[in-house]
């Protein structure tokens with residue numbers, strides 16, 4: 154079976170998904186669109202597929218699914234258009250720059266019963282599954298999660314109302330893994346170092362303390378003032394075992410010694426493959442995060458961002 158897909162948003166991550174999808178034997182990339190015609194045109198020309206004027210036309214072209222690779226502020230309308238057309242979609246993280254749009258999308262998806270997938274690709278790393286097994290959830294007592302890096306070049310990234318801020322846009326990847334490895338967070342307190350750059354209102358840094366339902370505690374920190382990416386990952390302490398996880402490495406410490414593990418999975422490819430498999434009627438890979446599950450992570454990220462912004466204790470909402 155050939156799966157016919159369309160792609161919206163021909164930016165950095167849209168180009169990555171389009172190249173991955175175009176390389177699958179069982180996928181036909183029907184077209185790409187972007188409000189900047191030159192962006193759609195360049196990607197379409199590279200892959201030898203049509204540039205399409207807008208999502209409506211893509212949906213009318215008869216697609217089995219669309220990949221929505223738009224910036225955080227642009228969510229809502231594309232997803233609701235796909236739902237109205239009855240077309241399953243893959244959507245990049247975060248679900249939105251804020252909670253209300255993400256909730257509206259999740260409600261519409263649930264009512265329609267449509268298959269969805271999201272760009273939380275770290276969940277496809279075999280090292281994440283290994284970490285989950287060695288930690289055994291309940292024994293986790295402490296988590297330290299970090300995203301320390303640069304200020305990305307996109308203008309939208311620098312404005313909190315456009316990107317959601319660094320916690321919501323970037324640290325969401327590792328906050329998602331906090332949920333996988335240590336369970337749900339119930340409450341967050343935090344503080345932020347305000348921006349020292351005129352063109353950016355995203356804070357220079359944030360720091361938060363997390364309280365877990367299990368009784369465990371954690372810290373979450375971000376910074377975007379560094380000259381190069383420095384740390385994105387999490388350290389976990391559990392009774393008798395420690396775990397240090399990044400996108401490219403896993404270190405497990407026990408009384409027997411330290412084990413270093415390198416992922417054998419290309420998670421960025423695996424996330425696309427997994428959703429194509431769903432669309433083809435094949436079994437669902439356990440790492441695939443649908444919109445409903447992504448909404449839980451978005452609730453956590455929004456709570457961490459709000460706690461840092463306001464200094465108040467924030468309860469993590471539930472979908």
Ligand SMILES: NC(=O)c1ccc[n+]([C@@H]2O[C@H](COP(=O)([O-])OP(=O)(O)OC[C@H]3O[C@@H](n4cnc5c(N)ncnc54)[C@H](O)[C@@H]3O)[C@@H](O)[C@H]2O)c1
Nearest residue numbers: 162163164165166167189223224225227245246247272307
């Ligand atoms: N999962 C990952 O590893 C990963 C990596 C990078 C980015 N992302 C996410 O992907 C999203 C896009 O990031 P990016 O780096 O590709 O950004 P980008 O700025 O490079 O590209 C965004 C593209 O979307 C287009 N666009 C803007 N508004 C639109 C709208 N209303 N409708 C349709 N298209 C619109 C822009 O013209 C641009 O071509 C972000 O949410 C980001 O968090 C995920």
